[in-house]
Amino acid sequence: MNDESTGKPGCVTRRGFLQSALAVAATSNTVAAAAGADIPAGPSAEPAAPAVPVRLSVNGQSHSLVLEPRVTLLDALRESLGLMGTKKGCDRGQCGACTVLANGRRINSCLSLAVMHEGDDIVTVEGLAYxxxxxxxxxxxxxxxxxxxxxxxxxxxxxxxxxxxxxxxxxxxxxxxxxxxxxxxxxxxxxxxxxxxxxxxxxxxxxxxxxxxxxxxxxx
Incomplete structure (x- = not known):
């Protein structure tokens, strides 16, 4: 085999090595398929966890919801209750746009799961005015x-x-x-x-x- 840069015989080039490796991989898959062997599948999406009932008290009103356990309080407020005043900014707890009050204490609702706040008194910006x-x-x-x-x-x-x-x-x-x-x-x-x-x-x-x-x- 000739080196592409020097033309000397016997030198393995990078292109030649990659071509040989690809040829071996293709041959292996073909043989495995012909023999009925199972080829490992690629990574699949993680299945959703079963939804659970959650009762949230928001701005003085009780709401009965059925939520996937990994739903954040922010998404529950916006998507399930339609309280769009609480904003989704960075969604990483860095900007504070999603701040709400939980039992009088401020929290980043994007970092808190809705199921963690069952029984808590949640106040959003919509609940500040009387x-x-x-x-x-x-x-x-x-x-x-x-x-x-x-x-x-x-x-x-x-x-x-x-x-x-x-x-x-x-x-x-x-x-x-x-x-x-x-x-x-x-x-x-x-x-x-x-x-x-x-x-x-x-x-x-x-x-x-x-x-x-x-x-x-x-x-x-």
């Missing part, structure tokens, strides 16, 4: 122009709602000077840290901080 009246936080977002495209706003509002409750309860954050004491006055650093899990691609962060601070500083 009888159609905006909360002070929602009104502050409008007053301070704390959103532009609005895609991240539902998650921002849910997260900020939990933030207010956390600080009023005395929960510390990563920037609290002394975790043994209640959180200090509403500094911009405190608000930014506590809202850091919610991203805004429009860059409305200064206005979001101003909106949260304006509500926090009002008398209860």
């Amino acid at each position: 009888h159609g009246e905006l909360t002070p936080l929602q009104a502050a977002f409008i007053e301070h122009d704390a959103f532009q495209c609005g895609y991240c706003t539902p998650g921002q509002l849910c997260s900020a709602t939990a933030l207010l409750a956390e600080v009023h309860a005395g929960d510390a954050s990563a920037v609290s000077p002394d975790v043994r004491k209640a959180a200090p006055a509403w500094s911009d650093d405190e608000i930014r840290e506590r809202m850091s899990g919610n991203l805004c691609r429009c860059g409305a962060y200064p206005n979001i901080v101003a909106a949260v601070r304006s509500v926090a500083l009002k008398p209860a």
Whole structure:
């Protein structure tokens, strides 16, 4: 056999090796098929798990659903209950657009399975207003122009709602000077840290901080 680059006899070229390997593989499959041998099949899709009944309490209403156990809370809210306010952004728990409240605590609904929240009190952005009246936080977002495209706003509002409750309860954050004491006055650093899990691609962060601070500083 001649080398393609040197023309010397006896040298095995890469092209020749690949051609020989392909010929051997084709011959083996042909022989196996003729002999009735089973050729291993390629990878197949994982079968779906059986659906299970799930009862969710969302915005004060009980819903009986039948869901595949791997359905996320985000998909259950949007696709099964039609609550489209909760947004699907990164679907990896990084952007915060899917933030909802579960028993008063904020969670990324894209990272949580619906079956895990049976019996929990779930609140989405649709459940923040009371009888159609905006909360002070929602009104502050409008007053301070704390959103532009609005895609991240539902998650921002849910997260900020939990933030207010956390600080009023005395929960510390990563920037609290002394975790043994209640959180200090509403500094911009405190608000930014506590809202850091919610991203805004429009860059409305200064206005979001101003909106949260304006509500926090009002008398209860």
